Amino acid sequence: MTNTKSLQTLPTTETQLFTDQVDFLLHLADTNLILAQRNAEWCGHGPVLEQDIAITNISLDLLGQARNFYQYAAELINAHNKTIQAPGAIETSDTTEDSLAYLRTERQFKNLLITELPKIDWAHTVLRQLFYSIYQFLLYGQLQNSTDAQLAAIAEKSIKEVAYHVKWSSEWIIRLGDGTDESHHRMLKAMENYWPYTGEFFMPAKYESEAVTGMNISSLEQPWIEQVKTVLDEATLWLPAFENVAAVYMHSGGKTGVHTEHLGFILAEMQYLQRTYPGAAW
């Protein structure tokens, strides 16, 4: 978040906590928003009509959750009279969920890398949903107990929808993994491509301190692996090599704004209207 004020003054502990709080909310919001966008790419192209509808409904759930986080972040920002400056953007005195989503650039987005990767095929899509939804379920399960009442409320609301996402994706992994030779092969390809992006979930960014999140983010890794393993075992997809988590190089950087080239394309499309016709509304 670029803010000309913070360049001039040394942040006090209070300011740092506030900045971390907002960054954490933006991370939660961005992750949901970008995955919602990737899932929505299936609209009209789903393998069968019912699943076209399912994946877009999941997308809608994620988008709604993102909006709740953005709205809360905007509230906090406005309350402290701070504005997010994106290069070339119209200066607005009030931050809104829209200005946060449409007027920030790649380096300001804090979504997990896995959400911006191309969706490739149905196997990749359901696998990504499984990985993320189980993580989301564990994370929000803890956030429900946050001392931040609004954060807890958003987590409490979202987790009920995430429970359905976990069920839906788990069932698909099992159908495809324990399916035909082709579906099994495609699932293995998806594992190969997406597994190295799951480590990032448990590498806390500086703003994911215990003061902000109320937990130790890395402590979610073990329960996550256990739950994922249960599903992948049933789907005949689990390989002993996956147990050795330390042996796989894990990509990271998304939480701090260092993204793959894919995010640029997503934002170029998503932000096109606002950037071409600044302040457009209907």
Added chain:
Amino acid sequence: MNLRETDINNTTTENSIWQILDTVVDPEVPVLSVIDLGIIRNVTVESGDTLENDAVEITITPTYSGCPAMEAITMDIRLKLLERGYKNISIKKILSPAWTTDWMTKAGKEKLKAYGIAPPLDVPQVCDSKLFAETGAIQCPLCGSYHTQLISRFGSTACKALYQCLECKEPFDYFKCH
């Protein structure tokens, strides 16, 4: 129904607001009012000297995070109140406690069934995390048979799942327990 129920001092009571809210319907399922849905969490009225100056505050809670009907419903609540002459209207949204289908009225569930949508079962019974789980027999709203099967966990909207009756063969929506 007397929509302008007032006490002898000619001021609005909360009851009259509730009655107005009963005419605001879910745009997706127009047989259900917002009261049937259980999304109205609180109504307070601060009496002014005239109806125009009465301060009405309504607190609502969304069903699903991404439900697009919530904005239409909020607008509709405001419009209905404006139609009745209220000018000082405040509609607040709260997320906690999270909305649950347990808040849907019994009358609402009956209306859903009559409309052709299977109403939600009680939450504690069926909201478990078992996969491919039989979510408790869902009764076909058309022929009444319990011999039905799940087609997809997501139906025409985020709040519904798609089922098919194995007796009469018709597909139908099930309002998911949440």
